[in-house]
Amino acid sequence: MKVRATQAIMECLLEQGVDTVFGYPGGTILNVYDELYNYKDKIHHVLTAHEQGASHAADGYARSTGKVGVCFATSGPGATNLTTGIATAYMDSSPVVFITCNVTEDVLGKDAFQEVDITGIAMPITKATYLVRDPQSIPDVMRQAFAVAATGRPGPVLIDFLKNVTAPSVEIEYEFIPWTENRSCSSIQALADSHQLKNPEPNGEDIDILVDMIAQSERPLLICGGGVVRGRAHKQFREFAEKLDAPVAITVMGGGGFPGGHPLTTGMIGMHGSRASNLACSECDLLIAVGCRFSDRVALNPGSFASQAKIVHIDIDRSEIDKNVLTDHHIIGDAKAVLDLLNPKLPQYSHPEWKEHILPLREPSIPRQSESLTPKQVLETIHRLAPEDSIVATDVGQHQMWSIQHFHFDYPGQLLTSGGFGTMGFGLGAAIGAKMGNPDKVVIHTTGDGCFRMNCHELATVEHYHLPIITVIFNNGTLGMVRQWQNLIYHQRYSETTLDRGPDFVKLAEAYGLKGFRVTNMAEMEEAMKAALEAGCGCVLDCRLDMDEMVRPMVPGGAHITNFLLK
Amino acid sequence: MKKEFDTQKKLYTLAILVQDIPGVLSQVARLFSRKGYNIESIVSGETDKPGTTRITIVILGDELMVNQIAAQCRKLIPVQAVKILEEAESIQREFALIKVKTADRNARDEVIQISNLFRANIIDVGRDTLTVAIFGDKDKTGALIALLEDFGILEIAKTGTLAIERGRSTIYDDNKLKEEYNYGKNVL
Numbered sequence: 119m120k121v122r123a124t125q126a127i128m129e130c131l132l133e134q135g136v137d138t139v140f141g142y143p144g145g146t147i148l149n150v151y152d153e154l155y156n157y158k159d160k161i162h163h164v165l166t167a168h169e170q171g172a173s174h175a176a177d178g179y180a181r182s183t184g185k186v187g188v189c190f191a192t193s194g195p196g197a198t199n200l201t202t203g204i205a206t207a208y209m210d211s212s213p214v215v216f217i218t219c220n221v222t223e224d225v226l227g228k229d230a231f232q233e234v235d236i237t238g239i240a241m242p243i244t245k246a247t248y249l250v251r252d253p254q255s256i257p258d259v260m261r262q263a264f265a266v267a268a269t270g271r272p273g274p275v276l277i278d279f280l281k282n283v284t285a286p287s288v289e290i291e292y293e294f295i296p297w298t299e300n301r302s303c304s305s306i307q308a309l310a311d312s313h314q315l316k317n318p319e320p321n322g323e324d325i326d327i328l329v330d331m332i333a334q335s336e337r338p339l340l341i342c343g344g345g346v347v348r349g350r351a352h353k354q355f356r357e358f359a360e361k362l363d364a365p366v367a368i369t370v371m372g373g374g375g376f377p378g379g380h381p382l383t384t385g386m387i388g389m390h391g392s393r394a395s396n397l398a399c400s401e402c403d404l405l406i407a408v409g410c411r412f413s414d415r416v417a418l419n420p421g422s423f424a425s426q427a428k429i430v431h432i433d434i435d436r437s438e439i440d441k442n443v444l445t446d447h448h449i450i451g452d453a454k455a456v457l458d459l460l461n462p463k464l465p466q467y468s469h470p471e472w473k474e475h476i477l478p479l480r481e482p483s484i485p486r487q488s489e490s491l492t493p494k495q496v497l498e499t500i501h502r503l504a505p506e507d508s509i510v511a512t513d514v515g516q517h518q519m520w521s522i523q524h525f526h527f528d529y530p531g532q533l534l535t536s537g538g539f540g541t542m543g544f545g546l547g548a549a550i551g552a553k554m555g556n557p558d559k560v561v562i563h564t565t566g567d568g569c570f571r572m573n574c575h576e577l578a579t580v581e582h583y584h585l586p587i588i589t590v591i592f593n594n595g596t597l598g599m600v601r602q603w604q605n606l607i608y609h610q611r612y613s614e615t616t617l618d619r620g621p622d623f624v625k626l627a628e629a630y631g632l633k634g635f636r637v638t639n640m641a642e643m644e645e646a647m648k649a650a651l652e653a654g655c656g657c658v659l660d661c662r663l664d665m666d667e668m669v670r671p672m673v674p675g676g677a678h679i680t681n682f683l684l685k
Numbered sequence: 686m687k688k689e690f691d692t693q694k695k696l697y698t699l700a701i702l703v704q705d706i707p708g709v710l711s712q713v714a715r716l717f718s719r720k721g722y723n724i725e726s727i728v729s730g731e732t733d734k735p736g737t738t739r740i741t742i743v744i745l746g747d748e749l750m751v752n753q754i755a756a757q758c759r760k761l762i763p764v765q766a767v768k769i770l771e772e773a774e775s776i777q778r779e780f781a782l783i784k785v786k787t788a789d790r791n792a793r794d795e796v797i798q799i800s801n802l803f804r805a806n807i808i809d810v811g812r813d814t815l816t817v818a819i820f821g822d823k824d825k826t827g828a829l830i831a832l833l834e835d836f837g838i839l840e841i842a843k844t845g846t847l848a849i850e851r852g853r854s855t856i857y858d859d860n861k862l863k864e865e866y867n868y869g870k871n872v873l
Contacts, residue, residue: 241712242719246762249707266762309762429687437756440749444687 123253123288124153127217127279130260131161134297136188138179138554140164140172144192145232147219149284151190164554164583166547167575169196173203174547174573176214180207181548182509182531183555184350186267187214193221194232197278198239202541204274205243209538210371211348213272215263216240222282223251237278245273251280253288258305264297265306270318271435272348318434320451320459327447328406328430329463335404335428337472338364341387341416344371344537345409345433345453347530352376354457355408361464365476367395369410370522373533378526382473384480388416388679390519390669394480396679399424401476406430409453412442413538414675420444422678432456490664491639493517493592497524499643500562500590503651508560509534509552513545513569516598519669521564531556543572546589550576553585560588560651567593567617574623577630580656587657588650591623594663602668606683616665627658637661691748696725698770698777698848699755700856701740702732704763712761713740722746722754726779726845737765739856743846768856770848777848781826782808783817786837796836803829814839 121129127150131139139161143151154163166172169191176187187207191200197218207214221230237247246266248259259277267275282288300306332338340362346355352375359366359382366376367387376383384394391399399405405427410416412431417423420443428446431439432453439448449456497520510525511534512518518535527533534552536544549563570591580587592598597615604612624634633653635646637660650657672684703709710729717724725743732739744751755767770777787793793815800807800817803825809816817833819826823846830841850856 237708238711241708241715245760313762435760437753437760439756440688441753446687 119292120289121292122153122286123256123290124149124284124286125156126256126290126292127260127284128153128157128161129292129294130257131188133261133295133300134186134264136161136186138162138164139188139190140166140175140179140551141190142166142169142172142192142196143190144196146193146221146281147190147196147284149281149286150217150219150279152286163190164550164579166550167578168573169199170203170543171547171550171573171576171579173200173214173216174206174541174544175551175554175579176216177203177207177212177544178511178534178548178551179555180212180214180551181210181534182552184531185555186264187212187551189214189216191216191218192232193219193236194234196232197234197236201239201243203547204240204276206536206539206541206544207274208243208245210536211272211344212274213267214274215267216244216274216276217279218276219279219281219284220249221280223280224282226280237276240276243274244276247276247278249278249280250283253283253290256283256290257292258303261295261297261300261303262305262309265309318451320449320456322459324447324449325456325459325463328449328460331404331428331430331447332362332406332464332467336469337402338362338404338406338469339398339402339424339427340364340366341405341407341410342366342368342372342375343408343410344369344375346372346375347409349409349434349453350530351408351453351457352530354454354461356380357461358457358464361461361466363467363469363473365394365398365473367391367398369416370535370537372410373522373535374527374530375409377528379528381477384476386523389418389673389675390523390671391673391679392480392523393671393682393685394476394478396671396673396682397479398476400426400678400680402427404428404430406432408432408457409434411438414442417443418673418679419676491637491643491661493520493663493667494524495640496590496592496637496643496661496663497521499640499647501525503644503647504562504588505560507532508562509549509556511535511545511549511552511561511563513565514540514542515566515569515600516594516602516667516669517564517566517569517592519599520592542569545569546573546576546580546587549587549589550579550583550585553587554583561585563587563589565589565591566598567591567595567623568597570623571617574626577627577632577656577658581631585656586654588647589656589658591658591660592663593623593660594665594667596665598665598667599669601665602672605666605668606672607674623658623660627656630656632656632658634658634660690752694745694747696743696745697751698772698775698846699742699744699751699758700768700770700848701742701758701764702766702856703738703740703761704765705731705736705738706763709738709763710740712763713742713758716757716761717742717744717754720754720757722750728845728847741846741848766856770850774852775848775850777822777846778820779823779826779844779846780818780820781830781841781843783819783830783833783838784840785815785817785833786839787813787815788836792836796833799829799832805829
């Protein structure tokens with residue numbers, strides 16, 4: 119069947135079951151947006167205030183729903199504005215297809231208006247990039263892009279269409295093939311021949327070796343990483359942990375992979391990990407990490423990491439094995455597939471002494487006594503009043519660590535945080551995406567005053583689409599995490615971290631047509647949170663905190679994991 | 686048991702089979718640079734299979750590092766196979782064109798003699814220059830270049846190292862590392 123090229127783009131989105139896209143139009147992508155006008159009943163486009171917001175929203179949508187996110191932007195600055203969002207998705211293995219358009223073929227490479235080599239720029243931060251110059255290749259490229267983004271270790275993919283490819287006069291041969299069947303398409307078949315397009319099947323011998331290692335272990339420790347979340351393997355992981363009767367440490371990206379309130383959890387591991395997690399890591403005799411890449415924020419010092427233990431690494435990505443930490447055994451495969459094979463082979467273990475030694479240490483450190491509102495009070499109030507299954511999107515810094523330490527995440531996609539790339543300004547966009555994908559859930563966005571200022575213009579999007587997102591600003595008038603480092607490591611030389619400036623966030627919220635609340639004490643917090651949950655519109659809680667609050671515990675970068683600088 | 690890796694830094698040769706599409710060479714080369722590995726030499730050329738290019742890269746590194754970059758490389762979509770070629774089990778050659786100053790007849794004779802000893806060819810003769818073409822392993826070309834330096838080298842054009850396995854085995858074989866089982870194939 120002959121269809122317009124742009125029609126093929128839309129149909130290919132429908133093939134994949136896409137019903138929501140995020141984006142921002144512009145000169146070169148006009149043809150695509152013109153076609154979108156015909157498809158507005160089938161594809162809901164969310165117009166953000168800035169392309170970066172759109173990129174984070176598509177990412178948040180993907181993380182919270184498990185589907186592939188889609189984001190549109192125009193050429194040049196539109197495309198480069200996406201890059202932070204692309205890199206964020208790449209570092210946290212979030213499947214997003216970014217679609218940009220470029221200038222026409224006749225001026226390509228001639229520094230035309232709003233021209234940039236976005237496929238070149240995005241190469242190191244995507245799984246694949248495609249520059250589409252031939253309209254007939256559109257269906258192949260679109261199908262391949264979605265297959266690559268969602269398969270194996272998920273990640274972002276970028277497609278750049280030349281404007282002439284999308285011209286209304288261009289027609290191509292196209293046939294609708296649902297995604298379940300489009301694996302048989304020529305380009306995908308070719309890809310499947312050279313790469314595993316199915317998730318790799320775990321090896322039985324490897325699993326038997328692990329079963330033996332587990333039988334010999336007296337002090338096992340599990341690490342729940344982002345792979346458990348991306349692989350939606352939370353049920354299998356829980357069964358695994360309960361069979362092993364072993365403590366479970368959770369990485370930042372692993373939040374939601376194992377119930378935060380479970381009696382076996384030791385909380386976060388790494389730089390701001392709990393004493394229980396970090397001590398268990400250095401004392402265990404068998405460490406099984408599932409879907410975790412031992413980043414420098416977890417392993418800290420790779421040489422001394424879990425030095426008494428045999429380390430077993432379960433990961434879908436072969437190139438993660440022995441990358442950061444040398445391992446004794448590894449199993450390549452999707453977390454769910456590996457654990458499905460492993461669990462039936464395991465008897466019920468019991469490690470009461472080891473648990474008794476480790477688990478009592480998970481209690482959080484006693485907070486600094488303070489007359490002003492404390493982060494703990496803010497978080498406790500949210501935790502108490504908001505529904506238990508609320509989705510939490512964070513930005514980056516102290517509030518992020520506090521949120522992860524304090525809240526309990528029980529299912530994949532409940533915590534949306536930029537763990538790998540540490541993108542300030544990620545939270546509000548991600549919250550918008552999450553709310554679009556999960557209209558029934560309460561979405562809470564925790565942020566700092568520094569982070570919020572970076573992307574607060576997305577409040578316009580929150581207002582326009584009537585998204586009742588609750589933004590809680592941990593406003594301490596400083597870049598708290600950087601200040602904490604300056605305090606502890608840089609001899610209190612607070613270079614350019616004090617944010618003694620506007621705007622008044624309550625007035626800002628009101629200017630965007632939302633509700634703003636100033637919170638300076640416990641009573642106000644209680645009242646504001648109750649009001650926000652009932653408001654039915656976006657709300658901003660400006661919580662005033664002391665600027666010298668710190669995230670505890672803390673192990674400095676590169677140090678041994680139990681070498682606490684702060685307890 | 687943790688696997689023992691050879692920590693000695695030495696030259697490793699990687700043969701990489703890629704789909705011949707625009708930008709593939711830069712994609713492979715950029716992967717090496719962004720992972721912090723210096724490419725000693727890189728050669729790219731067509732193969733017996735249409736649409737497939739073979740890139741040969743030599744890097745200085747240790748075993749762990751080379752395994753890591755090979756695994757990273759296998760994840761690139763246009764990459765079809767990556768093989769780390771052992772020095773003992775492969776043949777490595779490079780090709781060089783050397784333009785030498787030959788001030789007088791004696792110098793010219795001497796350069797021709799040396800070239801003959803190395804089984805190099807004289808491919809161009811000028812009034813006071815000779816251009817020598819040599820094909821051989823790195824040591825051989827290096828030795829000739831060192832000798833010709835006495836006469837004054839005006840210009841050198843040289844390829845990087847090309848490599849192929851000895852005997853029957855080829856890059857098209859099932860080149861999975863043993864411990865990788867069926868995921869020796871490139872995993873996305």
